[in-house]
Amino acid sequence: MSSSHTDLSKRHSEKPVFSAEKMAEVQALIAQYPEGKSKSALIRILHIAEEEFGGWLSIETMDYVAEVLNIQPIEVYEVATFYTMFNLEPTGKYVFEVCRTGPCMLVGSDSIIDYIGSKLNIKVGETSADGLFTLKTSECLGACGYGPMLQCGKKYHEHLTKERVDELIAAYSAGQTPN
């Protein structure tokens, strides 16, 4: 697993708190596990927390999740730093995660990564000046037959071409969610 370090200078200024509605959803997820095993819901809740609190997990968010699950904060940090889907720093509004693994590489993912980078004028790992897009690479996302591909939020965009990338960037820039 690649090492990740949280930049502690980046914080949430206010304590994150789930809305009553989200809290009910979280409690229902916890109830899927036997009594005393609520920690099993941790990864799912971290996904929800990330979505609810700005697209990344701050120390404040992780501490809050620990509180909700009644576990030690370190138990949350351990997990959040292990799984690569969690962002430990703020990102652009849209994160493009382009699969770079073998099968996608065979059908041209390297040139798609370069193209997105040049189009947004950023390198892998960076965020565009307008704060809209972060470009990342990802290991195999299970879309091998439909590459090159990228994931943005919950959405998979497959069969990418340069034209398709142009369309995606235009659509997201206009605040739309392309299909």
Added chain:
Amino acid sequence: MGRRILLEHDNVPGIETFDVYRKNGGYRSVEKALKTMSPELVLEEVQKSGLRGRGGAGFPTGMKWSFLAKPEGVPRYLLCNADESEPGTFKDRYLMEKIPHLLIEGMIVSSYCLGANQSYIYIRGEYMWVLEILEKAIAEAYAKGFLGKNILGSGYDLDLSVAPGGGAYICGEETALIESLEGKRGNPRMKPPFPAVKGLYGCPTVVNNVESIAAVVPIVNDGGEEYAKIGLGKSTGTKLISACGNLARPGVYEIEMGITVEEFIYGDDYCRGIANGKKLKACVPGGSSVPILPHYLVTKTAAGEDRLMTYESLADGGFSSGSMLGSGGFIVFDEDQCIVRNTWNFARFYAHESCGQCSPCREGTGWMEKVLHRLEHGQGNMRDIDLLAEINKKIEGNTICPLGDAAAWPVAAAIRHFRDEFEWHVNEREESQKRNYGLIREPQSIA
């Protein structure tokens, strides 16, 4: 098109809904098992079917189930492994997206057989939209009385839910999956104890791949003997193959085991040959962890026999001239692909995905990535090629889980079959940065 058992109805409009699925014969196995069969009888049918684990290892499912400890008063768990992260593999995603109720039906019958009253589907976090499809289908199954208390009046209770991962290949390893489902880092556990004795929450647990669990449905419906008639020899039934790379028609295919590799790659019902009229250079037939085969060993074995899509035939020749069916992640390389680059790419994948628990894997995968990076970028020397083999030997067999082996095998196989291409990267440093090596000649001994 060959025989389709799992994907028979994948193109029926609305098949993802309970009603359409039911109209097409869905949930019959639940009625049959819960109303007319004892759990022991279901196990007997699964054993008779010869079904082998579809996640990659190919271990007989019925035997795995028979190992499950059944101490009094201790809950047992069935976990479905939907972590599908092996590069080249995207078959489970297809099945769950298209026919989510097939997996749920399989989970009910399998849980009944194992005596589990709580089961979970652990799905990779990136498949969040598939998780939503499954949850919708599960809610329908509850509403129709196929999940929950006293299913179909049989007295059998089952709760089923879905849990996402967070992006970690290692969680496809069953004990790492269990750790992850307990809300921890995905560090594999030492075995023994095996999950069948101490798994989730320290209780007896079975972990099965999506496709294995789905296959239990036709086994219960038609009987294990009927299922065993499909396929060839010990490779019974059908297999989902996810074909990718430089193919004219990549995608997910259900094949009857025993068709030839030739037919699968070139046949009109399947992949229709190499994309853009190019030539086949190599193939990784079972996901990135299995040995790569050069073109002259893909459709024929070293003995010159037709290579078949079975566990046995793909492994024919062992690691010297064979490979493995693995997960069914079938990756095809055309003549323009660079084997050194691809080997480096896979090594980078394993270095990225090593959980870091065992030193040989944590350090070794990183070294291999660095050495291969050097070779690929025209900065390597001859000693590097042997160095890779040495690192390999130090990882293989020296780690808690098979990720280390999975990282070592593809590198060893690439050097074994494509050593001239690695040497060319050393001898022709500048040239190797400008063009690809191309096809390799068939060795005289095999021709």
